[in-house]
Amino acid sequence: MMELKKLLNIKYSVIMAPMFLVTNLKMMMEADKCGISGCIPALNFRNISDFKNALKELKEKCHHAFGVNVIVNKSNFFLKEQMKWILEYQVPYITTSLGSPKNIILECKKNKILVFSDVVDEIHAKKVQDLGGDALIAVNNQAGGHLGQYSARELILKLKNVVRIPIISAGGVATKAGFDEIMSLGADGICVGSPFIACTESDVSTSYKNACVNFGAKDIVVTNKISGTPCTVIKTPYVEKIGTQQNCVEAFLNSNKRLKKIAKFFITYKGFSLLKKAAFGANYKQVWVAGKSIEYVDKIRPLREIVERLTK
Numbered sequence: 112m113m114e115l116k117k118l119l120n121i122k123y124s125v126i127m128a129p130m131f132l133v134t135n136l137k138m139m140m141e142a143d144k145c146g147i148s149g150c151i152p153a154l155n156f157r158n159i160s161d162f163k164n165a166l167k168e169l170k171e172k173c174h175h176a177f178g179v180n181v182i183v184n185k186s187n188f189f190l191k192e193q194m195k196w197i198l199e200y201q202v203p204y205i206t207t208s209l210g211s212p213k214n215i216i217l218e219c220k221k222n223k224i225l226v227f228s229d230v231v232d233e234i235h236a237k238k239v240q241d242l243g244g245d246a247l248i249a250v251n252n253q254a255g256g257h258l259g260q261y262s263a264r265e266l267i268l269k270l271k272n273v274v275r276i277p278i279i280s281a282g283g284v285a286t287k288a289g290f291d292e293i294m295s296l297g298a299d300g301i302c303v304g305s306p307f308i309a310c311t312e313s314d315v316s317t318s319y320k321n322a323c324v325n326f327g328a329k330d331i332v333v334t335n336k337i338s339g340t341p342c343t344v345i346k347t348p349y350v351e352k353i354g355t356q357q358n359c360v361e362a363f364l365n366s367n368k369r370l371k372k373i374a375k376f377f378i379t380y381k382g383f384s385l386l387k388k389a390a391f392g393a394n395y396k397q398v399w400v401a402g403k404s405i406e407y408v409d410k411i412r413p414l415r416e417i418v419e420r421l422t423k
């Protein structure tokens with residue numbers, strides 16, 4: 112086992128989690144200055160040229176290891192292009208979500224780029240280790256975004272039984288006490304998302320940030336309306352109105368073998384544009400992704416203070 116801080120040569124064993132629409136370059140640079148490592152979704156860039164420029168800037172301005180999150184299933188039409196620039200700029204590590212990281216691990220190994228893969232159970236964890244993955248992001252049932260089914264404790268213990276590679280626990284941590292508890296279970300680091308949504312450096316709307324301050328753990332619900340995959344959102348009046356289950360047309364399309372792929376594309380596209388409008392605009396369609404750890408968010412704070420609450 113190797114603690115994350117040694118693996119990435121950072122001060123604290125903490126990754127600021129990749130968050131669709133939320134993580135930006137300012138946050139990445141600030142995380143780097145605060146002694147943790149930032150990870151940004153490739154999906155947060157409008158096109159490949161913006162993505163390429165961002166990697167160049169990160170490479171120039173970050174003093175420590177930073178990461179990029181890539182979706183590795185077939186829904187990501189840009190995977191090949193994204194990987195080309197990840198290799199070109201020698202991104203220190205990538206995290207993979209939604210799909211098998213097999214080919215990506217092979218490609219990255221040749222180029223000395225570390226690969227950390229999202230897993231929710233021991234079966235997938237074992238597969239990632241066998242494929243040569245460098246660490247696991249163990250997504251538990253408190254995580255924001257796509258969540259797992261086990262508690263942090265259950266998942267870490269299950270994984271420790273079957274793998275030797277580092278385990279980075281994702282979900283539910285916002286304080287030093289929470290961080291210490293996870294490490295005492297045998298994790299090698301943590302990956303923290305939701306507590307950073309309401310940071311000063313984030314570009315999401317003040318309403319989204321204020322929602323993270325004003326709502327708490329009890330207001331988080333799981334919806335499959337965005338992409339068909341369960342995802343946590345804040346129970347705003349709009350979410351209550353539209354419900355959290357796909358309507359019968361969406362459910363039919365999603366379950367039909369022939370139509371599934373194309374249906375998923377359209378449902379995801381629709382869901383993502385809804386999220387985008389809600390994250391940046393003054394829109395009554397308030398669908399805001401966040402996890403239960405917003406319970407600890409008491410005001411909009413500079414990113415540095417959020418790191419201090421986690422580490423001091």
Ligand SMILES: Cc1cc2nc3c(=O)[nH]c(=O)nc-3n(C[C@H](O)[C@H](O)[C@H](O)COP(=O)(O)O)c2cc1C
Pocket residue numbers: 128129130131133152154180206207208229250253254255256257281282283284302303304305306308400401402403404
């Ligand atoms: C707003 C939001 C967006 C997210 N987007 C992504 C993403 O694009 N890719 C990804 O791998 N995980 C994504 N996640 C999951 C996080 O990377 C991480 O697993 C999670 O935030 C950890 O739980 P926490 O929010 O309790 O800290 C997202 C989470 C949130 C809250």
